[in-house]
Amino acid sequence: MRENVFRTISVRRCRKNEETNYETITTKAFDDKFDNNEDISEHLDFSKSMKLKDFSQLKTDTRKVNVDFPEWVIQALDQEAKKIGVTRQSIIKVWIAERLKSEADHLHAS
Secondary structure (H helix, E strand, C coil), X not given: CHHHCCCCXXXXXXXXXXXXXXXXXXHHHHHHHHHCCCCCHHHCCCXXXXXXXXXXXXXXXXXXXXXXXXXXXXXXXXXXXXXXXXXXXXXXXXXHHHHXXXXXHHXXXX
């Protein structure tokens, strides 16, 4: 069933002392609910979600780049990626995208 569905979910650990207004669930239970077409919205944080008027606005073209990082950065990235169960590449892409959006929002607010 999953191969016929477009699903993008960004996951991050809650920071210490951060309150959440949504229920937690295991990955397997979440996937089972999703696969069975059950409502999963109670487990999602929509506070930073964005609506696209048209999927053509979602640019998914990719290009490969090589970046050299100091060893301590790679170790820290691997440690953070392992904590949330994603690859190093995934965490780099998400963090860079979040930073770029933050900078763009800051520019528009000024």
